Amino acid sequence: xxxxxxxxxxxxxxxxxxxxxxxxxxxxxxxxxxxxxxxxxxxxxxxxxxxxxxxxxxxxxxxxxxxxxxxxxxxxxxxxxxxxxxxxxxxxxxxxxxxxxxxxxxxxxxxxxxxxxxxx
Amino acid sequence: xxxxxxxxxxxxxxxxxxxxxxxxxxxxxxxxxxxxxxxxxxxxxxxxxxxxxxxxxxxxxxxxxxxxxxxxxxxxxxxxxxxxxxxxxxxxxxxxxxxxxxxxxxxxxx
Numbered sequence: 001x002x003x004x005x006x007x008x009x010x011x012x013x014x015x016x017x018x019x020x021x022x023x024x025x026x027x028x029x030x031x032x033x034x035x036x037x038x039x040x041x042x043x044x045x046x047x048x049x050x051x052x053x054x055x056x057x058x059x060x061x062x063x064x065x066x067x068x069x070x071x072x073x074x075x076x077x078x079x080x081x082x083x084x085x086x087x088x089x090x091x092x093x094x095x096x097x098x099x100x101x102x103x104x105x106x107x108x109x110x111x112x113x114x115x116x117x118x119x120x
Numbered sequence: 121x122x123x124x125x126x127x128x129x130x131x132x133x134x135x136x137x138x139x140x141x142x143x144x145x146x147x148x149x150x151x152x153x154x155x156x157x158x159x160x161x162x163x164x165x166x167x168x169x170x171x172x173x174x175x176x177x178x179x180x181x182x183x184x185x186x187x188x189x190x191x192x193x194x195x196x197x198x199x200x201x202x203x204x205x206x207x208x209x210x211x212x213x214x215x216x217x218x219x220x221x222x223x224x225x226x227x228x229x230x
Contacts, residue, residue, distance in 0.1 A: 035219065037165075044122070045157070045165065045208050047219035061218050095164060105212045105219060106155035106170035113164060 002026040002109040004096050009114035012086050022079040022096030022111055030054070030074035033099040035107055036081050038092035038116075048094070049081065053102070063089075086118045123148060124209055124222035131228040136199050140225045142192040142209030148220055152212040154192040156185055159206045159224075168207075169194060201229050 008020040022034070036048040049060045049070040058070050069082040079096050094114045097107035125143040132138045142154065156169040167176050169185035172192065184195045192209055209222040 037221075044206070044224035045159065045210075045221045047210065047221055050219060059217050059219075062216065097165075100155075100167060100170050100176070104170065105153065105210070106167055107157075107165075108167045108170075108176055110164035110166075 002098065004098065004109055004111035006094070006096055006111040006114040009094065009116045011117045011119060012083075013120050014086060014088060014118055016086055018083045018086065018116060020081040020083065020094055020096075020114055020116070022081075024077045024079065024098070027098065027109075029072075029077040031102060033102075034070075034072060034079045035097045035099065036070060036079075036094060037097055037107070037110075038090075038094045039113075040089070040092040043092075046092075050099075050105075051079070083116070086116075088118050090116065091118045092116060122223040123213060123216070123220040124211070126207075126209060126222035126225045128223070129226040129228065131230055132199050133230045134199055134201065137195065137197045138199060138227060139196075140194040140207055140209075140227070142194070142222050144190050144192075144211065144213075144220075146190055147215035148190075148211050148213040149187065149192055150190040151214060154185065154187055154209055154211045156183075156192075156194045157208045157210065158203075159208060161206075165208070196227070199227075199229055203227055204229050 098109040100106040100108035157165040159165040172187040173185040
């Protein structure tokens, strides 16, 4: 069965960096685009980034563009999100999610979520 | 403020029907497929509807989706207490070159 297991969250000070990872299994990872979505405390879901199946295309939500970098290693079935220049407003639960269909924007499997807290 | 607009909350009695609207613009809903998600606190979101009106396997036909112009709608019939959750619409926005979610709608079963 499809599994997405996230790791790397935690507490970070403003201006510092964190790296989130998402280990995928149970499907042909290299075939599907992968997304990151977050939910700040008391807020709704917010789309963060997407990377194409081969890593050639990457898109970001405006507030993270230039600070966050999404990447993937298809040989290791791993998705990553590098978070730089962290801000208090980046505090959220971060989810990795698999694209439902090739070329589509919907997301059918999600990780369990990873809490990132940015605080001094 | 979200790019896609949803009502903050809807409610109905068990067995009744609710509809949740999602309003956007031509750059998003008007030219891209809409998906809908159910989110219970502390759990991972679940895909209910993709490509405007298709249900993934395992999603009951009590859930339906439609799209017209720059708006989309999620319908839930035969409301159950287990349907109490937050529901989000989502799509791609061509102007932003980014994915977008609605602000979410809390469904309450009276």
